[in-house]
Amino acid sequence: MRPENIRNFSIVAHIDHGKSTLADRILLQTGAISEREFRDQVLDDMDLERERGITIKARAVAIRYQRDNEEYELNLIDTPGHVDFHYEVSRSLAACEGALLLVDATQGVQAQTVANAYLALDGDLAIIPVVNKIDMAAARPEEVAEEMDSTFGFTPEECLPCSAKTGMGVDRIIDAIIEQVPPPPGNPDDKLRALIFDSHFDEFRGVIIYVRLIDGELRKGQRVKMLSTNATYDVTELGQFRPQRRAVDSLSAGQVGYVIASIKDLRDIHIGDTVTDAANPSADRLPGYEEPKPMVYCGIFPTDNDDYDDLRQALLKLSLNDSSFSFEPESNEGLGFGFRCGFLGMLHMEIIAQRLEREEDIDLVQTAPSVTYELGLRDETTISINSPDKVPDPSTIESWSEPIAKVSFITPSDSIGPIMQLCQDRRGKYLRTEYLSQSRTILVYELPLAELIVDVYDRLKSITRGYGTLDYEIIGFQKADLVKMDVMVASEKVDALSTIVHREFAMKRGRRLVQKLKQEIERHMFPIAVQAAIGGKIIARETISALRKNVTAKCYGGDISRKRKLLEKQKEGKKRMKQFGRVEIPQKAFLAVLQME
Numbered sequence: 001m002r003p004e005n006i007r008n009f010s011i012v013a014h015i016d017h018g019k020s021t022l023a024d025r026i027l028l029q030t031g032a033i034s035e036r037e038f039r040d041q042v043l044d045d046m047d048l049e050r051e052r053g054i055t056i057k058a059r060a061v062a063i064r065y066q067r068d069n070e071e072y073e074l075n076l077i078d079t080p081g082h083v084d085f086h087y088e089v090s091r092s093l094a095a096c097e098g099a100l101l102l103v104d105a106t107q108g109v110q111a112q113t114v115a116n117a118y119l120a121l122d123g124d125l126a127i128i129p130v131v132n133k134i135d136m137a138a139a140r141p142e143e144v145a146e147e148m149d150s151t152f153g154f155t156p157e158e159c160l161p162c163s164a165k166t167g168m169g170v171d172r173i174i175d176a177i178i179e180q181v182p183p184p185p186g187n188p189d190d191k192l193r194a195l196i197f198d199s200h201f202d203e204f205r206g207v208i209i210y211v212r213l214i215d216g217e218l219r220k221g222q223r224v225k226m227l228s229t230n231a232t233y234d235v236t237e238l239g240q241f242r243p244q245r246r247a248v249d250s251l252s253a254g255q256v257g258y259v260i261a262s263i264k265d266l267r268d269i270h271i272g273d274t275v276t277d278a279a280n281p282s283a284d285r286l287p288g289y290e291e292p293k294p295m296v297y298c299g300i301f302p303t304d305n306d307d308y309d310d311l312r313q314a315l316l317k318l319s320l321n322d323s324s325f326s327f328e329p330e331s332n333e334g335l336g337f338g339f340r341c342g343f344l345g346m347l348h349m350e351i352i353a354q355r356l357e358r359e360e361d362i363d364l365v366q367t368a369p370s371v372t373y374e375l376g377l378r379d380e381t382t383i384s385i386n387s388p389d390k391v392p393d394p395s396t397i398e399s400w401s402e403p404i405a406k407v408s409f410i411t412p413s414d415s416i417g418p419i420m421q422l423c424q425d426r427r428g429k430y431l432r433t434e435y436l437s438q439s440r441t442i443l444v445y446e447l448p449l450a451e452l453i454v455d456v457y458d459r460l461k462s463i464t465r466g467y468g469t470l471d472y473e474i475i476g477f478q479k480a481d482l483v484k485m486d487v488m489v490a491s492e493k494v495d496a497l498s499t500i501v502h503r504e505f506a507m508k509r510g511r512r513l514v515q516k517l518k519q520e521i522e523r524h525m526f527p528i529a530v531q532a533a534i535g536g537k538i539i540a541r542e543t544i545s546a547l548r549k550n551v552t553a554k555c556y557g558g559d560i561s562r563k564r565k566l567l568e569k570q571k572e573g574k575k576r577m578k579q580f581g582r583v584e585i586p587q588k589a590f591l592a593v594l595q596m597e
């Protein structure tokens, strides 16, 4: 395929604005898939993703399309839409010359619309603005086009209206891709340079890498070299997803495809690396990416210790396909043997935990999340810790630093006051306000990541009745006056409930936490003291009074089905309990630290 007839593009959008639907609609309209296939969303092939509407792994589909007697190759590179997966968006965009910036005609510009638009602008891509869902009664395409104008400077005439659902306006979008996205600039006769923009582990084929050829040609059987590690491999298969995997003999400059080369371990592959010919290598490395570091950690323990090996296997399997997820063994007095796991953010954490329980059928206890801290010690060394139980003796600590996030909120203007209050209460630093339209505003704050992960997202949703969105990026570490807060239940210290808090907020947090725990821990045959302490000093206390009657006694009048339901519910709850000394603590209690006001 000649570079002049190739177009490489992505679709970027806020979550649920219709990216997957539009991708599938483009495949349908260009004949790449059938009507029936359209109905089962083809690009999101993991159950969990379909359910949550999130594409986690970026994928590339090559579409052959005929127009005016010219055959074009349109490579659609799929990107995830969620805030935790920024880096996957930018690495996919690096393989493109253009992007469709999709916005929902009922919702307007949202936090990830803005974040994704900036990623595309940073990558110097041609951007085609698209207003989707115009078939809906609640659509307000003119107003939304105005928001696109005031936020990004796209004129209302530039915004293409469409309905990914009905197909209306989609032909016009395909034309725009051919007319407005520049063809790839590379030279097929130069030395091979290909950018690795994604990879995944296939149970049957091993590592599959996704490449975008910049210069030269890649052939089956060719010996290739990775420029960052100098590792060499023989290409055993290469091809394209159309959308079914189709092997080809060669790919040339500008094209996008997959490579299989007997690579056994995903960790041997560096996203952003340059692939070149081993015998005739190019010396020029393409600009790469920095692998994102996990910023949010939590402990994951099997409820039943016999499941430890199964859990380890399952984590290994997940990490094979997700290099941003990390885990290492951890043991804990109360919880036994488990793993400390690192995630990009809260959603990433939720998805992995759900996947473990659902796909692997392992009951888990998940501890309260924590961020990475940097501690300056008196002996002038610095350590990184990702778990409250790794905090050394306080007398050895000189200073604490914590990760700081720059957070952009997009909110109805009448919610600005409560959101500012929320940020103030979370140690936020106000940066600026921008007006998106008469009724909607962008508010930018710096917030400690530790505060952001507690409940800011949930509070934003409730303050704005669902209309507010946020996006964040980590901008660095800053010194803060932090302390470790321990929790004792019936005089037993429960490590898994320890948290790191700001000294100024410790009292308030401690009090809220013990109150929460009092609600979550069921009454026992004896009274239970729940205490919060800093360095041995009790700062808050609640008592769970003793149980007097059998629970079923609450059901009057012999309503058998209700009694049975209650018993079943108790049994269900049992699975998610952990014994600490004489007290059973439900899994939910470990998340109580998350839900503090």
Ligand code: GDP
Residues within 6 Å of the ligand: 013, 014, 015, 016, 017, 018, 019, 020, 021, 022, 053, 054, 055, 081, 132, 133, 134, 135, 136, 162, 163, 164, 165, 166
């Ligand atoms: P994504 O998260 O951006 O990939 O969004 P999806 O493609 O999964 O779409 C989110 C929801 O919006 C789904 O329920 C789609 O069926 C629906 N949707 C997408 N495009 C349209 C459209 O043009 N019109 C209508 N009415 N619904 C749409």
Ligand code: MG
Residues within 6 Å of the ligand: 019, 020, 021, 044, 053, 054, 055
């Ligand atoms: Mg999707």
